[in-house]
Amino acid sequence: MTCSLPPILLVDDEKNMRLSLAALLAEDGYAVETVESAEQGEQLLEKREFLMLITDAHLGGISGYELLTRTRKRRPELPMLMITAYATPKLAAEAIKAGASDYLPKPFAPEELLLHVNRCAERHKLLRENAALREKVVSGFSLASIIGESPSMRAQRELIQTVAPTNATVLILGESGTGKELIAGALHSLSNRAKNPYIRINCAAIPETLLESELFGHEKGAFTSALKQKLGRVEEADGGTIFLDEIGDMSRSLQAKLLRFLEDGSFTRVGGNEELRVSVRLLAATNRDIIQAIRDNHFREDLYHRLNVVQFRPPPLRERGADVILLAEHFLKQFCNSLGKPVMTLAKPAASKLMAHHWPGNVRELRNVIERAVILNPTPQVLPLHLPDFELETKLRKNDAPTGALPDSLDEALAGLEKQLILAALERNHFSINKTAERLKVTRHSLRYRMQRLSISSEVSPENDNEAQEK
Numbered sequence: 001m002t003c004s005l006p007p008i009l010l011v012d013d014e015k016n017m018r019l020s021l022a023a024l025l026a027e028d029g030y031a032v033e034t035v036e037s038a039e040q041g042e043q044l045l046e047k048r049e050f051l052m053l054i055t056d057a058h059l060g061g062i063s064g065y066e067l068l069t070r071t072r073k074r075r076p077e078l079p080m081l082m083i084t085a086y087a088t089p090k091l092a093a094e095a096i097k098a099g100a101s102d103y104l105p106k107p108f109a110p111e112e113l114l115l116h117v118n119r120c121a122e123r124h125k126l127l128r129e130n131a132a133l134r135e136k137v138v139s140g141f142s143l144a145s146i147i148g149e150s151p152s153m154r155a156q157r158e159l160i161q162t163v164a165p166t167n168a169t170v171l172i173l174g175e176s177g178t179g180k181e182l183i184a185g186a187l188h189s190l191s192n193r194a195k196n197p198y199i200r201i202n203c204a205a206i207p208e209t210l211l212e213s214e215l216f217g218h219e220k221g222a223f224t225s226a227l228k229q230k231l232g233r234v235e236e237a238d239g240g241t242i243f244l245d246e247i248g249d250m251s252r253s254l255q256a257k258l259l260r261f262l263e264d265g266s267f268t269r270v271g272g273n274e275e276l277r278v279s280v281r282l283l284a285a286t287n288r289d290i291i292q293a294i295r296d297n298h299f300r301e302d303l304y305h306r307l308n309v310v311q312f313r314p315p316p317l318r319e320r321g322a323d324v325i326l327l328a329e330h331f332l333k334q335f336c337n338s339l340g341k342p343v344m345t346l347a348k349p350a351a352s353k354l355m356a357h358h359w360p361g362n363v364r365e366l367r368n369v370i371e372r373a374v375i376l377n378p379t380p381q382v383l384p385l386h387l388p389d390f391e392l393e394t395k396l397r398k399n400d401a402p403t404g405a406l407p408d409s410l411d412e413a414l415a416g417l418e419k420q421l422i423l424a425a426l427e428r429n430h431f432s433i434n435k436t437a438e439r440l441k442v443t444r445h446s447l448r449y450r451m452q453r454l455s456i457s458s459e460v461s462p463e464n465d466n467e468a469q470e471k
């Protein structure tokens, strides 16, 4: 139990005392370093970490009191215990003043000494646990920071615990704001790579042409702006983890290179010939419909299978039941604390309003809603009036969608449906008339005709419109 603790430093000029105390402590599982003078003790204290210092009051050179005073200055955290044969209340007071956490008059029963030492050991363990917890909080990626008690969220946490210590590639699929990044972070934090780098790359935020050199680096002169050699992020991440966010936005040519990298960790820098190799674990996420992207030929199926060793699917918030309230209370606490306000409570009607909402922006939306409520609300309770008008927002978002009222005629209803379908196909094909026509299995001419009839030509960017007219 005590083997992971640092040793105890014992300073006493009496050899027998050193031997018997060391034996007593060793019997209880403590490691002990013994020295006969304060000077030797100081030397060791410079070099090593100790659980505590136990010193006799009267030593050959520097006294035990002096040793306490000097050590207190250099190592204010270190617990110190003084033992002495010349015990008087005055000397006891002096020892405490010099920085001893306690004072034991000789002769003492072994249990008395062990009581002190055990207390120090407990304190040491607590401090260590606290430090570890703090570290996790700072990185923000502990398992405990993933809030939710719904069965699906419990399952996500369990899966994280199972998969984190492995080297398995992970694909995280879910709507925007469902916590994909949080899952990736927790997977790294709980892995044996946790002490090594965690590199996050947002594939959608980096122009396609630069993404390859960002990932794999480039040699000097590889392209006009490559003035010197640049290491890739995969090299930076060696021994650690790379999280490729929005991987659905990666170009097909880069997907092929990523596939090769995933096979054996090998890659070449842009403009280079040398084959390099690193040990990196890959986590990837996307909020796109990846299966549709494969069907549309935007995403390589082989890469999908290679990434999909373990799949996480954080569910949309609207499917997590009362987690909405748990999360709301969690964010309330967080924002109130950071703004120095007393923690607000959630009034019942406000909670019902949160439960009734559809949450298209998922946890991120809820977080924003609570942040706004905390900022605007001067009272200790969040009421419905401090929350947005969700109904109005939903209506605004759906202003083009059918309102539920019956259309005037079947033709009108069909035209509405046709317009929605064409618009969706255009959007998915980045408003390219060619690709959309191909996808819908109609000629370009026919598509343009329908678009004109349904007055959607204005929704197409002029560039694409020209492309369509020219062909």
Ligand SMILES: Nc1ncnc2c1ncn2[C@@H]1O[C@H](COP(=O)(O)OP(=O)(O)OP(=O)(O)O)[C@@H](O)[C@H]1O
Pocket (backbone or CB within 6 Å): 145, 146, 147, 148, 174, 175, 176, 177, 178, 179, 180, 181, 182, 183, 286, 287, 327, 363, 364, 367
């Ligand atoms: N279960 C959860 N518990 C606590 N906070 C959460 C949880 N899920 C998400 N969050 C918080 O919600 C916000 C959005 O989460 P995150 O960035 O991980 O979403 P995402 O799925 O990566 O979204 P996007 O697809 O838009 O990148 C973050 O502030 C995150 O800390």
Ligand SMILES: [Mg+2]
Pocket (backbone or CB within 6 Å): 180, 181, 245
């Ligand atoms: Mg994200």
